[in-house]
Amino acid sequence: MCEIIYGNVIRMETLEMDRGERVERTVAIYESSDSVRNHENTERLQARSHTGSVSVKNRRHRAVQVCLWLLCVLLLTAVVVLCVYFTTDRNRLLTHNYNLTKEKEKILTEYTEILNQNRNMTEEREEMKNKSYELQRGLTEQDQRSDNFKWIYYNFSFYYISSELKSWSDSREDCKQRGADLVIINSKEEQGFLQNGVANNRYWIGLRNDQGLWKWTDGNTFTTGYWNEGHPSSKNNLCASLTSLGWTDEWCKSHKKWICKRRLLK
Known part of the structure; x- marks a missing residue:
């Protein structure tokens, strides 16, 4: 360009x-x-x-x-x-x-x-209870047949009157083996019934001095007593025995006869 x-x-x-x-x-x-x-x-x-x-x-x-x-x-x-x-x-x-x-x-x-075990245990317990009841009834019948005068019936209860001599503890153990325990006296009528049958002997009953307090074998403190004159003492290791005149306190290790009681209705 x-x-x-x-x-x-x-x-x-x-x-x-x-x-x-x-x-x-x-x-x-x-x-x-x-x-x-x-x-x-x-x-x-x-x-x-x-x-x-x-x-x-x-x-x-x-x-x-x-x-x-x-x-x-x-x-x-x-x-x-x-x-x-x-x-x-x-x-x-x-x-x-x-x-x-x-x-x-x-x-x-x-x-x-657990439910099955509980049911089985319940059944076993009922079975053992029935067997125990049958055994106790059989023992009672056997005792009554072999030595009828030792078991006395009164007001829905059986009373075993021993003929041997033992300490208070051994006497109670014998009662337990018979499905019973040393007698607990609950009324004046029961006291009179037993007192008329002991004659001049002394029989252990289910009453004992526990640290200054007199208690029955079921743990209750007695409220009404039928003590003989001059009794009881406040000393320990004393147990009550039944005589024709009332109750007396004795050394628990001394040997006496005893009375067992087994109620029919509990």
């Missing part, structure tokens, strides 16, 4: 024209050259501006794509983490529920076994 313009300038200078015309044409040509240059520069600037704007748009588009990609990665990571967490928690809950179910089944099994 420049070569063409300079060529035109040279050719114009060779023309035979006045100086003023040549100057005007030269100026016009130079003006045309400047406008062409300005136009070219403008086009270059526009091209550069367009290229720059396209590049900026491309970079922005690429940045948006990167952000979207990162967001997708983050969302996918969060989803994976949540899935792993909930799967682990679900498995833990299932395991816990399974263990609770097993523990419940174990407790139910043990409870059933």
